Amino acid sequence: MLQAALEAFAAEGRLVPLDDIARRAGVGAGTVYRNFPTKEALFTAVITDRFESIIEEARSLAGADDPGERFYGFLMWVVERAMFNHAICEALALEEGIKAFAAGVEEEFNEALDALLRRAQAAGDVRADVDLRDVRALMAGCVVTERLRRADGPPGRMTALACDALRPSAVTKVRDESPPPSRNESRCEVCGTPLAAARTGRPARFCGAACRQKAHRRRSAATKSG
Amino acid sequence: MLQAALEAFAAEGRLVPLDDIARRAGVGAGTVYRNFPTKEALFTAVITDRFESIIEEARSLAGADDPGERFYGFLMWVVERAMFNHAICEALALEEGIKAFAAGVEEEFNEALDALLRRAQAAGDVRADVDLRDVRALMAGCVVTERLRRADGPPGRMTALACDALRPSAVTKVRDESPPPSRNESRCEVCGTPLAAARTGRPARFCGAACRQKAHRRRSAATKSG
Amino acid sequence: MLQAALEAFAAEGRLVPLDDIARRAGVGAGTVYRNFPTKEALFTAVITDRFESIIEEARSLAGADDPGERFYGFLMWVVERAMFNHAICEALALEEGIKAFAAGVEEEFNEALDALLRRAQAAGDVRADVDLRDVRALMAGCVVTERLRRADGPPGRMTALACDALRPSAVTKVRDESPPPSRNESRCEVCGTPLAAARTGRPARFCGAACRQKAHRRRSAATKSG
Amino acid sequence: MLQAALEAFAAEGRLVPLDDIARRAGVGAGTVYRNFPTKEALFTAVITDRFESIIEEARSLAGADDPGERFYGFLMWVVERAMFNHAICEALALEEGIKAFAAGVEEEFNEALDALLRRAQAAGDVRADVDLRDVRALMAGCVVTERLRRADGPPGRMTALACDALRPSAVTKVRDESPPPSRNESRCEVCGTPLAAARTGRPARFCGAACRQKAHRRRSAATKSG
DNA sequence: AATGAATGAGACTTCATTCAT
DNA sequence: GATGAATGAAGTCTCATTCAT
Numbered sequence: 001m002l003q004a005a006l007e008a009f010a011a012e013g014r015l016v017p018l019d020d021i022a023r024r025a026g027v028g029a030g031t032v033y034r035n036f037p038t039k040e041a042l043f044t045a046v047i048t049d050r051f052e053s054i055i056e057e058a059r060s061l062a063g064a065d066d067p068g069e070r071f072y073g074f075l076m077w078v079v080e081r082a083m084f085n086h087a088i089c090e091a092l093a094l095e096e097g098i099k100a101f102a103a104g105v106e107e108e109f110n111e112a113l114d115a116l117l118r119r120a121q122a123a124g125d126v127r128a129d130v131d132l133r134d135v136r137a138l139m140a141g142c143v144v145t146e147r148l149r150r151a152d153g154p155p156g157r158m159t160a161l162a163c164d165a166l167r168p169s170a171v172t173k174v175r176d177e178s179p180p181p182s183r184n185e186s187r188c189e190v191c192g193t194p195l196a197a198a199r200t201g202r203p204a205r206f207c208g209a210a211c212r213q214k215a216h217r218r219r220s221a222a223t224k225s226g
Numbered sequence: 227m228l229q230a231a232l233e234a235f236a237a238e239g240r241l242v243p244l245d246d247i248a249r250r251a252g253v254g255a256g257t258v259y260r261n262f263p264t265k266e267a268l269f270t271a272v273i274t275d276r277f278e279s280i281i282e283e284a285r286s287l288a289g290a291d292d293p294g295e296r297f298y299g300f301l302m303w304v305v306e307r308a309m310f311n312h313a314i315c316e317a318l319a320l321e322e323g324i325k326a327f328a329a330g331v332e333e334e335f336n337e338a339l340d341a342l343l344r345r346a347q348a349a350g351d352v353r354a355d356v357d358l359r360d361v362r363a364l365m366a367g368c369v370v371t372e373r374l375r376r377a378d379g380p381p382g383r384m385t386a387l388a389c390d391a392l393r394p395s396a397v398t399k400v401r402d403e404s405p406p407p408s409r410n411e412s413r414c415e416v417c418g419t420p421l422a423a424a425r426t427g428r429p430a431r432f433c434g435a436a437c438r439q440k441a442h443r444r445r446s447a448a449t450k451s452g
Numbered sequence: 453m454l455q456a457a458l459e460a461f462a463a464e465g466r467l468v469p470l471d472d473i474a475r476r477a478g479v480g481a482g483t484v485y486r487n488f489p490t491k492e493a494l495f496t497a498v499i500t501d502r503f504e505s506i507i508e509e510a511r512s513l514a515g516a517d518d519p520g521e522r523f524y525g526f527l528m529w530v531v532e533r534a535m536f537n538h539a540i541c542e543a544l545a546l547e548e549g550i551k552a553f554a555a556g557v558e559e560e561f562n563e564a565l566d567a568l569l570r571r572a573q574a575a576g577d578v579r580a581d582v583d584l585r586d587v588r589a590l591m592a593g594c595v596v597t598e599r600l601r602r603a604d605g606p607p608g609r610m611t612a613l614a615c616d617a618l619r620p621s622a623v624t625k626v627r628d629e630s631p632p633p634s635r636n637e638s639r640c641e642v643c644g645t646p647l648a649a650a651r652t653g654r655p656a657r658f659c660g661a662a663c664r665q666k667a668h669r670r671r672s673a674a675t676k677s678g
Numbered sequence: 679m680l681q682a683a684l685e686a687f688a689a690e691g692r693l694v695p696l697d698d699i700a701r702r703a704g705v706g707a708g709t710v711y712r713n714f715p716t717k718e719a720l721f722t723a724v725i726t727d728r729f730e731s732i733i734e735e736a737r738s739l740a741g742a743d744d745p746g747e748r749f750y751g752f753l754m755w756v757v758e759r760a761m762f763n764h765a766i767c768e769a770l771a772l773e774e775g776i777k778a779f780a781a782g783v784e785e786e787f788n789e790a791l792d793a794l795l796r797r798a799q800a801a802g803d804v805r806a807d808v809d810l811r812d813v814r815a816l817m818a819g820c821v822v823t824e825r826l827r828r829a830d831g832p833p834g835r836m837t838a839l840a841c842d843a844l845r846p847s848a849v850t851k852v853r854d855e856s857p858p859p860s861r862n863e864s865r866c867e868v869c870g871t872p873l874a875a876a877r878t879g880r881p882a883r884f885c886g887a888a889c890r891q892k893a894h895r896r897r898s899a900a901t902k903s904g
Numbered sequence: 905a906a907t908g909a910a911t912g913a914g915a916c917t918t919c920a921t922t923c924a925t
Numbered sequence: 926g927a928t929g930a931a932t933g934a935a936g937t938c939t940c941a942t943t944c945a946t
Contacts, residue, residue, distance in 0.1 A: 019915080030918080031932070033918075093370050137384055144370045145367030146363070158364060161364070162391055165387040166387070245908095254909095256906065256909095480927065481928085483927055592822050593836065613816070613840075617841075618839070661734070661735055661739070695937090707937085711938065712908090
């Protein structure tokens with residue numbers, strides 16, 4: 001049944017109806033509830049199962065030579081697994097709120113990943129100015145990227161690109177000089193997108209030409225009708 | 227009303243109840259249905275509206291100098307808008323199945339983006355081995371990455387990283403080294419993840435050390451109990 | 453197993469899940485069904501078991517001296533047992549519909565109780581105008597009363613009060629003063645409660661001042677809006 | 679719809695399926711949820727509605743002459759209403775845990791009832807050693823008693839009996855001298871009922887003759903089989 | 905044309921009862 | 926004979942969509 005849930009969640013994601021899972025498993029819905037108290041618990045169990053093996057993999061790489069390639073290899077490996085598994089994908093990309101992991105599992109994953117990261121950084125294979133949270137976020141982004149390329153290209157290509165960006169030799173320093181989000185930030189008058197306040201010059205009213213144009217058309221219409 | 231839908235979808239995503247949208251708009255649910263035949267059509271309308279302005283922005287940049295920075299700037303600009311707009315985020319990341327765009331809108335977007343991309347490539351500012359679909363996928367990935375980093379860092383940091391990867395000076399060229407997706411691909415015996423078929427040597431049975439270990443433990447258990 | 457059912461029903465009442473009972477008994481649910489055809493039959497068995505012991509107690513008191521105190525003592529004893537036993541409580545208070553007793557058991561209980569009652573009445577210790585059904589009903593009422601006072605008072609206090617009401621010296625004789633339930637009884641125009649038809653004078657339209665007032669307000673509102 | 683809920687809860691109690699309520703109201707189940715967020719909220723609304731009128735009635739009696747009869751009359755009146763209304767019945771008898779009342783309503787009811795009680799006590803019409811909680815508990819008990827007598831007697835008879843017990847002229851002093859429930863109380867070896875520990879003499883092992891007999895039979899059986 | 909009440913399918917969950925082992 | 930996994934009907938609740946007013 002865990003297998004059926006695994007497949008169902010992998011194929012359809014967290015929102016797949018529980019009845020579908022039961023049908024896949026060839027049992028009634030009630031039988032699922034005999035084993036897992038809620039659907040959420042079942043999802044957690046599936047995620048935990050998947051991540052236990054992911055964590056194992058990370059640990060098995062921790063002591064090896066060539067920390068850089070181990071780290072990048074692990075990244076690629078996780079992304080590949082998530083490409084074909086909607087559940088892992090969601091667990092990685094879930095924003096705060098929904099808990100997909102059993103207690104402690106996410107922490108273990110973070111620790112194992114952090115260990116790989118630090119060793120790779122120590123070896124000079126990963127730029128020093130990224131941290132665990134960067135890698136976690138990048139990982140989730142890579143998964144989405146790969147899923148969208150999945151249909152028509154070699155797997156891993158986009159992730160390889162992203163990995164390049166982590167290498168110390170990459171062109172740009174990560175923009176540490178970019179300002180923290182200001183509290184009284186201004187917003188586009190048309191669409192409300194926050195505007196990156198330029199430090200000098202006339203302050204922007206719109207987030208781009210599109211909205212500027214739209215505002216212009218509105219002014220014209222108002223003049224005409226008024 | 228479109229404005230209300232826009233805000234609701236931006237804040238809560240595609241799954242926001244239609245009643246919430248109607249309430250935000252200060253109208254009855256029936257009135258929404260007078261204007262849009264289904265909720266999905268409303269979502270499409272919202273997405274189309276947003277992308278019209280995005281397309282306008284792209285076109286306004288098409289003729290400008292410095293194609294590289296125009297291209298990267300546009301990428302960042304789209305990502306920033308999606309960071310605060312769940313609807314754009316979903317439209318960019320939506321896999322096949324749900325149509326978020328009105329007929330032709332996605333094509334227009336693709337064309338405008340492709341124009342920026344080609345100009346930037348022609349100017350030598352973007353590596354030659356990426357295509358439109360790569361950029362589309364990367365864009366969606368960046369959105370997810372940024373949303374996850376949103377809480378605790380300057381916006382755009384992760385996207386800047388990813389942009390680096392598109393620059394010609396980046397370390398790796400990946401495309402033609404990775405094998406084409408094999409049709410009768412093998413899969414990990416434990417977790418079913420597709421395996422990249424090694425060109426030489428013994429074919430892999432597992433997707434990594436974790437699953438190899440798991441298989442080993444299973445064999446041990448079977449021996450003991452048998 | 454009967455012991456387990458007894459405890460479970462006592463603690464949680466008739467609605468306790470059968471699985472809980474099976475778990476308490478340390479057997480599978482199927483085993484319960486091997487012994488009792490339905491859950492209801494199990495409940496009946498439990499109630500029967502309890503009442504057998506209650507009936508025994510009643511009979512053991514039947515021949516004794518001091519019939520008044522025997523009767524009142526038995527009443528208190530039953531109530532005390534029911535206070536800590538949800539199942540007995542429900543069996544005593546169950547209105548028509550669900551049968552809690554095995555065939556004949558309730559009759560035996562009634563006979564034993566009636567014997568105590570008649571002896572006590574013969575001895576002048578219980579007023580003559582109460583019958584078995586009164587006592588049965590009062591018993592159930594006392595159980596509810598005691599359960600509600602259980603938390604913060606000495607047990608039996610409220611039942612002692614009620615017993616007072618059964619003593620011949622009690623103030624009121626009510627039976628024949630109150631009218632028989634009229635068949636075509638009228639009902640309160642507001643809340644529908646049956647109205648005791650006054651024998652003389654203008655027939656009541658409301659069950660009390662509260663509903664009269666409510667009707668008045670409604671008339672005012674109707675006048676204002678009309 | 680409130681009317682339908684009122685009738686359904688009155689007839690079947692808190693556990694009536696919501697679909698039944700909807701059917702009674704002639705609407706779909708969803709329509710009920712448009713008006714009340716949960717079934718519990720609907721029950722609360724019904725109870726609150728009923729008790730508002732009960733509270734009004736109590737208040738309308740508060741200033742009147744003859745506080746004793748007002749108090750007893752109110753008691754009877756409430757009991758009569760609950761006799762034909764399972765919902766009121768449950769609200770009065772509900773033990774801790776489930777909240778049936780909207781915030782403040784139960785307190786208002788208690789205050790109004792307490793006012794009647796105190797006035798009647800001041801007038802010497804109700805014995806001084808009962809308090810609000812006694813009356814509340816007694817009220818619930820009377821409801822149960824009356825419901826059981828409903829079928830075959832004049833309504834109110836049993837409650838009148840119970841009221842007698844509250845009058846100062848009643849025979850017995852309420853047992854204030856009875857001991858508080860002791861912490862390490864002993865229990866019947868057979869059925870587990872708590873035993874009122876006698877202050878002197880040999881401590882009881884059983885709650886009554888019935889259980890003593892049962893234990894005896896068990897000993898015989900053990901001897902025979904051993 | 906707008907309203908928002910009504911609908912009803914479908915989601916999650918519980919639990920009495922059955923049945924293969 | 927015992928087990929406990931499996932069943933499936935029924936309950937609560939949500940929400941896209943319809944429709945009387």
